[in-house]
Amino acid sequence: MEEHLLRNSSDNSFPWVVQKYGGTSVGKSLDSICRIVESYLSGSRVALVCSARSSHTKALGTTNLLLQASREALQPPSARPTSGSGSQTPFFPKRVGSGFFSEARTFREPRESRERESSTSTKELSSSMISSISSLSQLEFTRSSSPSPFQPSPSARNRSPPLTPLTPGVNGGVDETSAFHETVDVLKKGHLEAARQSLRPGPLRDELEDEIERDCESLRSFLCAAQIIDEISPRSQDSIVGTGERLACKIVAAALRDKGIDSELVLLDNIVDASMQALSDPQLTSSGDQGVAQLGQDFYDQLAQRLGERIRECGTRVPVITGYFGPVPGSLLAQIGRGYTDLCAALCAVGVQAKELQVWKEVDGIFTADPRKVPTARLVPVITPDEAAELTYYGSEVIHPFTMEQVIRAQIPIRIKNVDHPAGSGTIIYPDEGFPRGIDSSPPAALRILEEEKDKIEGRMPTAVTIKDNIIVLNIHSNRKTISHGFLARIFGTLDRAGVVVDLISTSEVHVSMAMQDFHAQRRLDRLVKDLERIGEITVSKDMAILSLVGRNMRNAIGSAGLMFSSLAKAMINIEMISQGASEINISCVIENKDAVKALNVIHESCLTIKPSRSI
Numbered sequence: 001m002e003e004h005l006l007r008n009s010s011d012n013s014f015p016w017v018v019q020k021y022g023g024t025s026v027g028k029s030l031d032s033i034c035r036i037v038e039s040y041l042s043g044s045r046v047a048l049v050c051s052a053r054s055s056h057t058k059a060l061g062t063t064n065l066l067l068q069a070s071r072e073a074l075q076p077p078s079a080r081p082t083s084g085s086g087s088q089t090p091f092f093p094k095r096v097g098s099g100f101f102s103e104a105r106t107f108r109e110p111r112e113s114r115e116r117e118s119s120t121s122t123k124e125l126s127s128s129m130i131s132s133i134s135s136l137s138q139l140e141f142t143r144s145s146s147p148s149p150f151q152p153s154p155s156a157r158n159r160s161p162p163l164t165p166l167t168p169g170v171n172g173g174v175d176e177t178s179a180f181h182e183t184v185d186v187l188k189k190g191h192l193e194a195a196r197q198s199l200r201p202g203p204l205r206d207e208l209e210d211e212i213e214r215d216c217e218s219l220r221s222f223l224c225a226a227q228i229i230d231e232i233s234p235r236s237q238d239s240i241v242g243t244g245e246r247l248a249c250k251i252v253a254a255a256l257r258d259k260g261i262d263s264e265l266v267l268l269d270n271i272v273d274a275s276m277q278a279l280s281d282p283q284l285t286s287s288g289d290q291g292v293a294q295l296g297q298d299f300y301d302q303l304a305q306r307l308g309e310r311i312r313e314c315g316t317r318v319p320v321i322t323g324y325f326g327p328v329p330g331s332l333l334a335q336i337g338r339g340y341t342d343l344c345a346a347l348c349a350v351g352v353q354a355k356e357l358q359v360w361k362e363v364d365g366i367f368t369a370d371p372r373k374v375p376t377a378r379l380v381p382v383i384t385p386d387e388a389a390e391l392t393y394y395g396s397e398v399i400h401p402f403t404m405e406q407v408i409r410a411q412i413p414i415r416i417k418n419v420d421h422p423a424g425s426g427t428i429i430y431p432d433e434g435f436p437r438g439i440d441s442s443p444p445a446a447l448r449i450l451e452e453e454k455d456k457i458e459g460r461m462p463t464a465v466t467i468k469d470n471i472i473v474l475n476i477h478s479n480r481k482t483i484s485h486g487f488l489a490r491i492f493g494t495l496d497r498a499g500v501v502v503d504l505i506s507t508s509e510v511h512v513s514m515a516m517q518d519f520h521a522q523r524r525l526d527r528l529v530k531d532l533e534r535i536g537e538i539t540v541s542k543d544m545a546i547l548s549l550v551g552r553n554m555r556n557a558i559g560s561a562g563l564m565f566s567s568l569a570k571a572m573i574n575i576e577m578i579s580q581g582a583s584e585i586n587i588s589c590v591i592e593n594k595d596a597v598k599a600l601n602v603i604h605e606s607c608l609t610i611k612p613s614r615s616i
């Protein structure tokens, strides 16, 4: 049976294609993913990088649930709901070899025995469990006699760290009613259902289900431990979030195998080791205790090289790589932020010198506006990295901004494609001036489309319009105890200490308005306002949105801003704040959230709809 499995070619002249699958694609279109991989295997070698599952939207996806569970674990008992929550009790799987999975990682036990274990009281958690905090990020499969997607290829096996067992003990500090138990249950249920829907009944599916149970219970134990010590460090938070990609990749690797494609699960929890921690750039370390060294290009170069080596270790098996690659110095979420799997895929593409990085989504590519909100939105065939980055920063989560620099440095084109419409040409992200000088191997397909589109691109002013919602505006009016430069310095110092990112800012000598993402915790906002009140009088406007018109052709265009603002005025949409200039390719303003979708459609109609006689 093994011989009939489809594999990557062993011929090194076959080009690599790195395919990144987003959370909604993994959550909703697993069958399509398998078919796409199969279709590429005849002409190239394929490596997959996957995000955590989202069965509806990213907002309701696994990563958000994991972050929610972390918050819930730290909630004081008084803030918790009093009603009982599902199965609050963790169980501690014993590991006995079953043949398909590695011995060290497998637990197959009679159901009664599992139920007995699951009745172990949470009060019996031991300090050894707390010490297992670090082990969540270190779990990896080791050898077994039968190959499975979950076992690393031989050359990668000796890297597997020993597994720290989770052992029940005695502890009185765990609250069995904490809401995170319910959140973990929701995650487990969703992944088990996905496994059952995607794989045929049989040993592979059974073992996948056990893996899911096991990972979810490790997560539960981890959260229990965090609750006891009443702290989740940024590094621990990363490990918690990494569970999402771990679970998703197990399902994808197993589904590929079930459909006859020889796959290998690649966990990246150890890809960044101590030697690489030193590669963050000390010059950019911000002052003060909270400063974290920034990740420099040396770090990314080394990581790309390691990822390339790890992919090649899979031999002819198709690597299914977790887009999670923590722990990185200063934490993955703090340094890279959400959407980190795009960057991981980019570095994989650089590591194997792929001919193309494909980012597979649930849309045909990048549109002139979010197609869910603007029915007349059109596909943009070619877009520059700057434009794609602006769109992502301002609400259209197209691609993580750090991704593009890495692949473009390595002269690799990025193509955004639709899992449900693989025949479409998608959107190519392609630098305005082509790839960096000295490279004569620009991708012919990208160039062809660029040439065909040239007239249209030049005739069209902006490229897309986007909205970022859930915004607040903080207005600060100086108390005039300092002159202007001191005023701004104190504001920025306060924001830096609070770790707040400002999306838009507009200033006069005594007045500053700043638009930023609303805070999860009202307490954090209250604290920030209190600190800023030492500098001036503060007012806060809530329920706002940032509307941004993006386009490289606006750099030299006269009238884009005029058309944008007059169109909003005609539609009776009030503008709270305006900002143009920080980026020559972006004009932004803040409006009320309730007007967001209307504004998108108004601007799309007035600035982005091709009308033969229109000139901007």
Ligand SMILES: Nc1ncnc2c1ncn2[C@@H]1O[C@H](COP(=O)(O)OP(=O)(O)O)[C@@H](O)[C@H]1O
Pocket: 021, 022, 023, 024, 025, 054, 058, 360, 361, 362, 363, 365, 366, 367, 368, 369, 370, 371, 372, 391, 395, 396, 397, 398, 464, 466
């Ligand atoms: N300008 C845009 N072009 C394309 N998609 C956009 C745009 N603005 C917002 N979106 C939304 O971004 C989402 C991206 O696709 P999706 O597959 O959900 O992402 P992910 O890869 O993170 O799972 C789509 O749901 C789409 O509605």
Ligand SMILES: N[C@@H](CC(=O)OP(=O)(O)O)C(=O)O
Pocket: 021, 022, 023, 024, 051, 052, 058, 063, 064, 244, 323, 337, 338, 339, 340, 341, 342
């Ligand atoms: N799952 C992570 C990483 C990611 O890249 O997600 P996506 O590919 O769905 O944007 C997040 O939600 O941020």
